Amino acid sequence: MKITAVEAIPFAIPYTKPLRFASGEVHTADHVLVRVHTDEGLVGIAEAPPRPFTYGETQESIVAVIHRIFAPEIVGMSALEREGIHARLNRTIGNPAAKSAIDMALWDVIGKSVNLPVTELLGGYADRMAVSHMVGFAPPEEMVAAAERVRGQYGITTFKVKVGRKPFMLDVEACRALRRGLGDDVELYIDGNRGWTASESARALRAMEDLDLTLAEELCPADDVLGRRWLAEQSRIPVVADESATRPGEVTRELLDGASNAISIKTARTGFTTSQRILFQSEGLGVEVVMGNQVDGQIGTMCTVAFGAAYQRTAQRAGELSNFLDMSDDLLTEPLRIIDGTLFARRGAGLGIEIDPDKLAHYRQDR
Ligand code: MUC
Ligand code: MG
Numbered sequence: 001m002k003i004t005a006v007e008a009i010p011f012a013i014p015y016t017k018p019l020r021f022a023s024g025e026v027h028t029a030d031h032v033l034v035r036v037h038t039d040e041g042l043v044g045i046a047e048a049p050p051r052p053f054t055y056g057e058t059q060e061s062i063v064a065v066i067h068r069i070f071a072p073e074i075v076g077m078s079a080l081e082r083e084g085i086h087a088r089l090n091r092t093i094g095n096p097a098a099k100s101a102i103d104m105a106l107w108d109v110i111g112k113s114v115n116l117p118v119t120e121l122l123g124g125y126a127d128r129m130a131v132s133h134m135v136g137f138a139p140p141e142e143m144v145a146a147a148e149r150v151r152g153q154y155g156i157t158t159f160k161v162k163v164g165r166k167p168f169m170l171d172v173e174a175c176r177a178l179r180r181g182l183g184d185d186v187e188l189y190i191d192g193n194r195g196w197t198a199s200e201s202a203r204a205l206r207a208m209e210d211l212d213l214t215l216a217e218e219l220c221p222a223d224d225v226l227g228r229r230w231l232a233e234q235s236r237i238p239v240v241a242d243e244s245a246t247r248p249g250e251v252t253r254e255l256l257d258g259a260s261n262a263i264s265i266k267t268a269r270t271g272f273t274t275s276q277r278i279l280f281q282s283e284g285l286g287v288e289v290v291m292g293n294q295v296d297g298q299i300g301t302m303c304t305v306a307f308g309a310a311y312q313r314t315a316q317r318a319g320e321l322s323n324f325l326d327m328s329d330d331l332l333t334e335p336l337r338i339i340d341g342t343l344f345a346r347r348g349a350g351l352g353i354e355i356d357p358d359k360l361a362h363y364r365q366d367r
Contacts, residue, residue, distance in 0.1 A: 164195020
């Protein structure tokens with residue numbers, strides 16, 4: 001099954017409700033649809049969401065690196081040669097979203113070729129995940145109203161609250177309002193996107209000790225090596241590495257430095273192949289993992305749930321699978337549905353999703 005072409009199609013779909021967090025804002029899903037074609041006529045799909053504030057990639061850079069470097073390197077190879085393909089892609093440093101979309105499109109094509117769902121090929125542990133919803137920056141009453149709406153409409157009861165504003169008491173008050181408004185039955189955890197210093201983070205965690213938060217993600221800068229260790233030592237809840245642990249080597253460094261003791265896995269930046277490595281590494285070292293979200297659209301969200309449902313360690317806690325709810329539209333023929341706080345992986349071959357040609361024609365940016 002030879003790869004005959006790799007397409008990278010830029011598209012743009014506006015958000016109805018932009019997401020605001022300490023390292024940036026997302027108003028439009030300026031993503032790239034990646035399609036890998038094979039000589040058997042099968043086409044694998046995935047999407048690459050550029051996040052310049054974290055990885056330096058832009059929509060233009062993703063299209064360019066795929067068309068100019070990655071496609072010429074892998075056309076002619078077998079779609080099953082994933083290790084060889086990664087060796088070629090990794091001759092170019094960086095570009096994690098572009099590489100990951102190619103990887104996941106290859107898994108989609110492999111699933112289609114054997115008529116099996118990717119989630120079963122990966123691990124087949126479960127067929128669904130509980131959903132965690134991200135609550136972005138806004139005045140506290142709006143954050144509570146947004147969470148209540150999502151709980152009422154979709155049955156979601158786990159919320160990741162964006163923090164990292166200054167003064168940190170703004171976020172302490174927002175978290176307090178969320179706990180008061182939503183009650184004790186919801187799970188709340190926080191993500192600072194590196195917005196605070198280590199000492200602000202320590203003070204904020206102390207000020208929120210009575211709120212029963214379950215996780216604290218990426219509160220201070222990744223390069224504050226000793227500050228992070230100092231913070232993790234005194235934190236009473238697991239400290240999750242997200243932007244600071246985007247590759248297996250960084251995961252090892254974060255954990256052995258004592259800077260974090262849980263890992264966020266995002267298929268948008270490590271695809272399925274490297275996400276497996278990070279998952280097994282975390283499992284071997286005995287740390288918790290969370291399925292994160294890179295503000296993915298519906299294609300990326302289906303990739304996250306296909307991976308997260310496949311393994312016990314990823315399926316056992318709610319995955320971040322709901323950012324697409326704030327988009328005005330998407331590209332799929334059959335939209336994703338979150339019901340009773342749960343999202344199912346699809347039972348069809350590969351990822352089980354199809355692109356609607358009319359929607360793609362409408363939203364693509366290259367014609
Ligand atoms: C997160 O977990 O940080 C915001 C930007 C991004 O790349 O991911 C999100 C959520
Ligand atoms: Mg994060």
